[in-house]
Amino acid sequence: MTITKERTLAEIVRKDFPILHQEVNGKPLVYLDNAATSQKPLAVLDALRNYYEQYNSNVHRGVHTLSGKATDAYEGARVKIAKFVNANLPEEIIYTRNASEAINLVAYAWGLTHLQPGDEIILSVMEHHSNLVPWQLVAKTTGAVLKFVELTPSEEFDLEQYKTLVSDKTKLVSVVHVSNTLGCINPVEEITEIAHKYGAKVLIDACQSAPHLPIDVQKINCDWLVASGHKMCGPTGIGFLYGKAKILRAMPPFLGGGEMIADVFLDNSTYADIPHKFEAGTPAIAEAIGLGAAVDYLSNIGMEKIHAYEAELTAYLFEQLRQIPEIRVYGPQANSTGGNRAALASFTSGNVHPHDLSTILDQAGVAIRAGHHCTQPLHRYIKAQSTARASLYFYNTKEEIDVFVVALKDAIEFFGGIFG
Template identity: 55%
Template structure:
């Protein structure tokens, strides 16, 4: 990977923040966008902006071809069997809520079990809480090991013949833990449950093959993988989607509407009510093309090297606690002794370094860690070891500042 050539593709990185060169380390929240994606969006709005599927005029045909072409790009990216298994949504959160509403609420009954883990993002907790309240199902949590990983032995004990849904994130947005979702899917299926994978932090960073994982659903967002905001993907096995109720209703997803009854379009369009996210889907396809041109394996290797280097450098700074396992995805979540993470992020921002601070939409995990908040530096394909060095030097300055002031 030629990192400097890659960085040239991201205009936003070539600026100063507070008089310092920008070091963007908040990629787990959202990634930056390359020129190819920005220009693709521009071409759509400048040259062939139109609604899809409904019109026979030239612009409508061109927009429909690009939108459905994006679906095929996504299908190949995750190795789904058919475009019928690829549904465009507003993002990971919408997709998880759609599964909870369209599938879980229809299939669960009192005493059934939903299994998740303590490390889940709120988007993979709250929908299941709501479904449990509506159906009488029981929400259970797989316990975590001391290093923030999931033991398959614990999973075997937690997932039972009463379990109907297992929903786990592939990669933790806090700990960097890479969960054994393929093995968890096998355990779920042996017990008659379906497996849902939250892929928000995996799709941007590693090769994903939904057939190999044998998951029943896989969801992810465009904006974390160099694509536009406001669009994401819900993958579902065709046999499940075929028997699943739509979770939004209205134009575009209908086949026939009578005064009292209506029928739905075939897959995947029965799940895409209203005018779809046309520009977003086209931009996502451009982002996938960009990532594929670099190679997901190369991106994963680069981020792993950055994370390991960052952990080595942070070990040189007294009073820093790092959370999560040694083998991790490309992010570091940490605290500095006696310094609130919001103060850490504020001082680093003065140095032009962007990190995240707070509970990272993972309050149950914060309680498990026995902290109220943490700071997080998350890496992507355009970050460098020099930026890691600047980040660590910024932490040293932060620590010295608060030591001298207080």
């Protein structure tokens, strides 16, 4: 009787990602920069190529066959995304260029019309600049006040402090679901429940969770949720905003132009219903279709299966990093199963600059990120000028983690020889 080893998820899917099968600097590529952007499977590449080769046409505006096919595929992708996050209606999904634009849409279309002097907006110190700068601009214009949730000793969202910040003055809570630097998974259901008790609206930044965890906007009960397509196996230049239909319909348009109108006269206009009210101009048609293909790809694997496999990788990554005494990893430490945090590790190594570590690792074919990861306030809070970050996805393997750790040890030893 022959016993065959069960293949890991990565071993099953890696064939679908052409870019992973190459050498960088003479070494097999080990791509560990997935929190910045993910790689694209053939299904997504084929969807983009098929659109441009077979039915490239503008959507909604034509009655000819190609326009009909393009419109069906474009709107079909919206249906897929709605199902992916368990929205009530496809119309609750608004296409945007990225998550940053989605947050800005809410900030300007809702924030400028609903916030008044003295109203409070609660964010956290771990927010990405995309979920910080728009609210700074809106607060400056409206006179609203920004308040910030800090970190627990284990460098997680301080829920107890949050409870002391929320009050009748709170009009909006806008927080990240998963920190792109700390890797902590924030308790968004509880955060939302508490905010709603005070009548506040809630926006969730799901850029680092939608690619890795099952998302259920009805269970979270958030008012808005944003995500970025390129981090979830989709193309660049496309993201989406989920919003409760009643709230979206009450918001004024964000941009004016074609597609978002009902009727236009010389001196006034009326606007289309959602979602088109917020999608002025010719949209990113191919990119939306590509994102729909990415959602199909992820859904066919199963987000629970992706999360479970990544939890294994996370536990293994942290187990290996603990063997390097020079390394300081930020955020909660992964437990034995790895499922208590995201599949990434931001770290420093003594006086060695993260950019130097990244450069040496690149020579070994290992791609990681180094810098402040668009979280400068957080880095000041944790007293780190910058960090190196290795971030995993379901196509990564334990063997790749081994290569990364060996290269990291070599880099630390190299700089130890220089500066020691």
